[in-house]
Amino acid sequence: MTVPEIFKNTRLPVVAAPMFLVSDDRMTIASCTSGIVGTFPALNQLTTEGFEQWVINIKEALAAFQQEHPDKPCGPYGVNLIVHRSNPRVQADLEICVKHQVPLIITSLGAVKDVVEAVHSYGGVVFHDITNRRHAEKAMEAGVDGVILVSGGAGGHAGTLNPFALLSEIKSFFDGTILLAGSLSTGRDVAAARAMGADLAYMGTRFIAAKENNAPEAYKEMICEACAQDIVYTPSVSGVPANFMRQSLIQNGFDIEKLMDPASVDFGKKLTVDGEAQAWKNIWSAGHGVSAIDDVPTISELVDRLEEEYREAIRELAEEVTS
Ligand SMILES: Cc1cc2nc3c(=O)[nH]c(=O)nc-3n(C[C@H](O)[C@H](O)[C@H](O)COP(=O)(O)O)c2cc1C
Incomplete structure (x- = not known):
């Protein structure tokens, strides 16, 4: 390591x-x-x-x-x-x-x-x-x-x-x-x-x-409800390809069908004078990992859980090797 x-x-x-x-x-x-x-x-x-x-x-x-x-x-x-x-x-x-x-x-x-x-x-x-x-x-x-x-x-x-x-x-x-x-x-x-x-x-x-x-709370809730298929990889929000939640794109007036069609991508056309910060403020980014997220714990609770799951996974694999 x-x-x-x-x-x-x-x-x-x-x-x-x-x-x-x-x-x-x-x-x-x-x-x-x-x-x-x-x-x-x-x-x-x-x-x-x-x-x-x-x-x-x-x-x-x-x-x-x-x-x-x-x-x-x-x-x-x-x-x-x-x-x-x-x-x-x-x-x-x-x-x-x-x-x-x-x-x-x-x-x-x-x-x-x-x-x-x-x-x-x-x-x-x-x-x-x-x-x-x-x-x-x-x-x-x-x-x-x-x-x-x-x-x-x-x-x-x-x-x-x-x-x-x-x-x-x-x-x-x-x-x-x-x-x-x-x-x-x-x-x-x-x-x-x-x-x-x-x-x-x-x-x-x-x-x-x-x-x-x-x-915002609504962003956290959207992550809890989203699954991997809801994540849209598109350059249309800020000109550089990034992953955004479909629900958030729809709320902000994007046409999902068009976004999925490479021929009609509008590089940054949705941007207003407020630019990048405004875009990311309203249109919420998340990765495919949303599938495994369904709650909003404190960070301390989250790290406790991560450690428990991490140790459990390693223990299971180690047992397989030693048995
Ligand atoms: C909302 C959001 C904003 C991000 N902003 C930045 C940033 O300002 N700088 C940066 O280096 N990475 C940024 N990232 C990328 C993360 O640092 C990290 O690489 C990524 O979230 C890891 O993938 P995961 O979300 O699937 O865990 C951002 C990611 C998200 C979801």
């Missing part, structure tokens, strides 16, 4: 993934104090000052938790930076990460050497989102510590490759930490990801249907 030192105080090999408009400081704190890794996108705060305030809230809450419960596991926290020229805040937000020595940085879109060096300068760890071999090779050249394999069926800007195929391909040349993302909703799924050779499971959609986050 190739996992950096900062993960030694976790209870399960699970990262609660960063999600636009959903993950906040509360969710990150609840995840870390439950013993897994908590993360959020810097852009979920409107300004760099607001972002820094969340970092301070998280650092203070985790330090207090560790002081009160020195024997309990407490995961590290991470920040997602969108490294792209269309994000004018990237440099200012990176400076805040360096100032506060944020333990884990998750980069999306660009894997840039300068960012990796800045994070390594204080001993931080960098993981980078990838959907194919080319992205992983570029990330490796930039010196990242790990890659997040965003496979087909993931929430958000999912990849299209089957997780088994993607994992074998990347493992054949990358020897850093490997995280698997896409439709992981139960502890059994986490055990399966480990059995496949991933070091950590990266879970998004499952954590939307949890108490402590910024998602």
